[in-house]
Each structure stands twice: as structure tokens, then as C-alpha cells.
Amino acid sequence: MMRKTKGTIAITGVLALTLAGCGGGDGGSDSDGGTSGSSEVEQADYNPQPRENLQQGGSATFPISEIPEQMNPNHAQGSANTSRIWTWYNPQMVLMSPEGEAKPNPAYLEDITTEVVDGKTVVTYTINPDAQWNDGTPMTWVSYENAWKAQSGENEEYQPSSTDGYSKIESVEQGEDERQAVVTFETEYPWTEGLFWNLMHPEIDTPEKFNNAYIEEPNPEYGAGPYKVDSFDANGGTLTFVPNDGWWGDAPMLDQVVFRQLEPTASINAFKSGEVDMTGTGTKDRLAQVEDMEGVTTYRSVAPQNNLFTINATRDKFSDLEVRKAMMMGIDREQLKQVAFDGLDYEEEPAGSFNLYTFQEGYVNAFEDAGLEHNPEEANSLLEEAGWTEGEDGIRSKDGTRLTATLPLFGDDPVAKTRARAMQQQMKEIGVEVEIDPRAAADFSEDYTGQNWDIFTLRFTSSDPYGVAYMCQVYCTGSGLNLSGTGSEELDEQIEEVQTLPTAEEQISEGMDLESEVVEKTWGIMPLYNGPSIMTAKDGLANLTPEPYTGLDLFGVTPVEDVGWEKDSAGASETGSEES
Incomplete structure (x- = not known):
């Protein structure tokens, strides 16, 4: 989700959700794995190139694991893939360096101050006077006001992916003219x-409109940017973009961008046959399949993501806190990492937080502090004390109910x-029967x-480095991303107190302390591991993964119009000739 965290379920300034355990089948954010022959992984590795190094023209085709039904990334049912698609035909208001330094996109914003x-944070957005929507409507402060109203949490009819930050806003007003939005927060907000x-x-x-207008409908007339929707086939799973004749900024480098919905196995085969230009190669098998290919490059970077395990506490048999804790103590995360990183010569520190990553300042292993360890003996004791008695086949039961959990397995990776097995x-070692349920x-x-589902594995991917800002997305009751059914009003209030602190430093310190307490009182989700992002692309394809929540550029968000082929590259000549 998105975090700005998402699993393939995405957000802005939020978390995004994605399939976990996949080998990068969509060429985007689904890759688990390490390097092909070295433990060296760059923080960002995406072939950054200035526009003058690129040719004008050509096409690029990218696989994607899912073209989601909900195509509004601000909606609770949006995903990382929703956000990925959205970025290609809607405004990229904010750009970000791989390290997480944000700046306004001059194509849309002249300035952000x-x-x-009087003790309140005030942000003024000055909109580029040339900025307009595809139907000719000027881009004005009204869109800022609408975004606030939809995501503030005040109107319960809206179903936003997150209210974090927006709920702290006191007002959104017109500034000097309609091209300026003035956002005033209730207090200081970092x-x-x-x-x-x-x-x-x-x-x-x-x-x-917010909830339903984008269901299986991209609404191209409501878009804005260097590309526009050319065709959309929901049944066939394809979405095609072409240059937008109403665009006022730098010309897009490509003549056509295509997204094809493909299962993991299909995506690697499509890459090998030249049908797509990039694919995830974050497993031993997928790396081996591209090892002898000519004219391709494999990129490896740190991935701001958490592969996680979650338990559905709304099910009666998992409503007991001690049962959920026992199940998590029964999981050997080191063994799962060995499965995911097999043959990849990659190692990482244990994942221990949904607030920060191990490479970020202020990180604390909150789950370890809460008492998480792989301890089957203790797990069995907890289940026994909770009244779940082991049967002749080793599976526990209570009052005639077997301790069985359905684990969906999406795709064919x-x-x-292997990880599911x-x-x-x-789980069988502690008397829990897991039924693996294959799904598309x-x-x-x-x-x-x-x-x-009863139990679930997926991925939270962060679009920016402000993790503690989105703590409520992960742990608060009623959050569209906390579907474990855990939490309490008391914990919500404690998280709210942290998020009212005036500085980032204070929020990080207090948020990390609070996270271990939240874990002890919920045991609803658990990080399995992070893993890097590994993808292989045709030589010469540059400025890869410009979207948030996606792949190779860490926290980077770069202009989609700068994705293209280097001059004189094989990919440039091939795709250029196809389009000419």
C-alpha cells in the first residue's frame, strides 16, 4: 500500500499497497530480492539522464500487475498501481529527489512558501498561469480546497485513502487571485x-464523484500534463498514453507509453520476447532468465517498502490478542528472507518499524522492543493458555472450531x-492450519x-520520507489501510497527540516510542522484510520509474516527460522506427 504509503493500494503523502512476494512482475514496485552478484545496492539506480541526452520519439511499454478498478489515487481503494497510472496523465504538482528533497514542479507551481x-503553519501555493485541465478549465485554488474537503475526514461520505495532514488544516482560501491557494493549519505542522x-x-x-467517478474510468478530460489517455481497455488490461496537444511545458520525449496488465510469469516472457521494455527481476529465477540477454541492463536500488504480514482480527478466532501475538511469534522471518533473497547475495537488517526504515535517522526497532521474536515454544504456550487445544493431526481447535487461516496467493510468482508454503x-508447528488460496x-x-482473507501478505511502499506523518494510516481504527481490524480509540488519541507536536524531530522521537506500545496492544500487522528493488530494462531507457511508490529512484518523483531513450541506443532505434 502507499505512504504516503501504499500496498498495491496507493496514496500521496501516504502509503501504497502492492502484491508482496512477487518478483517484480509489473516492472514497478513488486520486486523482492537483491543483487545478481554483489551485495552492493545503490540507494537509487534509475539511469538519470538530462533531456539533451535523449532522442525525441519512440515508445515504451511497461508491464503492470493490475490496472485497478478504482482509478482515483486519493480514494481508500486506490493502490500503488493506481498512483502509477495516474501520474502519467495528471499533474505532478511536487517533484522529489531520490533522497527525499521536495520542490514544486514549475510546470504547475511557480512557488510554494x-x-x-500566530502559531499556525501557513502554506501559499502559486499556480503557473498556463496550467489548465484537458477540457480547458484553468487550474485554480479550488482544486486545493476540494482536496482538503475530500481528505480532511470531516465529511464521512468521502472515502479517502488518508486524512493525515489534511485533518490538521483549518482553512483553504483564495490568495491574491484564483491562481493562488492559501492553506492555514490549526497549529504548526512539519x-x-x-x-x-x-x-x-x-x-x-x-x-x-470522488468515490465513484473513477471506477474503471480514467476520465481523460479531467487530466492534465504532457501525456493524455489515447485508449483504455479494462477487459484487455491495456492503457495507452500519447503526447497531449494541450500541454504547455517541456515536450514529452516519447510518442507513446503503454501499460499492459500481466501476471509475473507473463511479464518476464514478454520482456524476453521484446514486447515490454522493462520488468522486475528481483528473484534468482528471473535474474537467470535475463542473464544472457543482450542489450539490457539490470538496475538495483534500495526500496522504501515493507513486506508485511497481517491478521484479520474481525474473524472470531483471531480476535484474541494473544492468539495474534502467538501467530506472529511462530513466523520465522529470517527463513522467509532466505526464500525471498535466495541466490541474490543480499542481506539487510531486520525490519522493525512502519514509521521509518533502517536507513533513516531516528529509526528504532519498535517490534523488537515490543517483544517480537521467533519463538515457537512461547507461541504454543500462548495458544494453549488461550484455550486452543492441539488435536491428533497437530492442528489446534477450540469449542469445535479449528484454528485455520486462509492465505490468498495472488499471481503465479x-x-x-515458496514463501507461502x-x-x-x-504455522503448522504451532498448531495453526494455513490454507493457501490461489487467486488472480x-x-x-x-x-x-x-x-x-484471514491472513494476508502485501507490501507498503512509501512515496516520501515523512513516515511518522502517516502513522495513523497504519495503526488507527477506521483507516483504509489498517484492515487488520485492530486498534482502539485510546491509541488513536495517542497517535493524534504525537502528530500535533510542532517539529519533525519531536514527532519522530515520540512516534517511535509510541509504535512499540501500539504493537503490544494490537499485534495486527508485522513487517517481514524490506528488500531492494531490482529491474531489468532495455539499454538506453532513461529516467526510469518517475512515479511515486515505484521502483528504482528511492523517494524520487521526476517528470514523466523526461522518460525516454538515449540517443543512438538500440532501444531508441527500434522503438523510433516503429513509431515513425
């Missing part, structure tokens, strides 16, 4: 750079299958958000 006035990334057309101004065996990758978002 932030100041504290994470303003994580807000208002995905502005929407002013027509999206009611809960009905062999590493995901490993978890199945680990295209069903991921709907099944997850509909809680059509």
Missing part, C-alpha cells in the same frame, strides 16, 4: 511537503508460492480492501 503566523500531490479537476467536488509449515493478481485490490 511556508511560514508560521510535514506540509507531503500534501496536495494529486490535485483533481474542480468538477470532482462531491463525495459521489514462484517465490511467492514456508509460512504454512511454520487482478483481484488483489478488491480482495484486500474487502477483507476477503
